[in-house]
Amino acid sequence: MLYLVKEREDATLTLMASGSELMPCLKAACYLAPLGIKANVVSVPCLDLFNEQDAAYKARVINPNTKVLAVEAATATEYYRYADDVLGMETFGASAPANLLFEKFGFTQEGIMKRACKLVGVEYKEVAVGECKL
Numbered sequence: 265m266l267y268l269v270k271e272r273e274d275a276t277l278t279l280m281a282s283g284s285e286l287m288p289c290l291k292a293a294c295y296l297a298p299l300g301i302k303a304n305v306v307s308v309p310c311l312d313l314f315n316e317q318d319a320a321y322k323a324r325v326i327n328p329n330t331k332v333l334a335v336e337a338a339t340a341t342e343y344y345r346y347a348d349d350v351l352g353m354e355t356f357g358a359s360a361p362a363n364l365l366f367e368k369f370g371f372t373q374e375g376i377m378k379r380a381c382k383l384v385g386v387e388y389k390e391v392a393v394g395e396c397k398l
Contacts (some may be wrong), residue, residue, distance in 0.1 A: 265313050268325050268382055270305035277301055277384055278326050280334040280347060282308040285371055289335055295391045299377075304330065311332035311342060322346075337371045349383045351376065 269286070272291055277296070279289040286307055293303035306325055308314070311373065314322070326332060326346055333351065334343035340352025374390075381388040 265274065267309070268304060269307045270303075271302055271373045272297075272302040273306045275302045275330050276333040277329045277380055278306055278332045279303055279376065279380070280306045280308050280326070280332060280343065282336065285337055288371060288373045288376055291373040292380065295373060296377055296383045298381060298391045299386055299389060301383065301386055303379060303380065308334075308336075315345075333376070333380050333383055335371065335376055351379050363371055 272293075277293075277322060279293055281289040283331060286305070290303050293305050296303050314325070331349075332347040334340060334347035335350050336343060336350065336352045340350045343350045343352065377391075378388045
């Protein structure tokens, strides 16, 4: 199943993620708001179960009026069924501590923000905001 973790009125973007990618997506959604991008965030604990749901349920979870960016620190081709763009692994064999690999491959708040901005056609800028309310 999928769960709508963060919903914003008039969202223009939906971020989909599972596991360790979820928190960077929540942070990215918070920091995208000052750039004019309102983002929903969806947790994807089991894509197979979501595939079995009816269209009405899927539309409640993934707003069809938004662009969708899926974030998966693994091979993520199955996300293209729902996503307009996928930030996923396209290589094999990298070995290092997880935080270094996340940085290298863009699975960070900044990396997700840059990819999201490109998807919705907004220029990326570093944003200084106070404490985000996740």
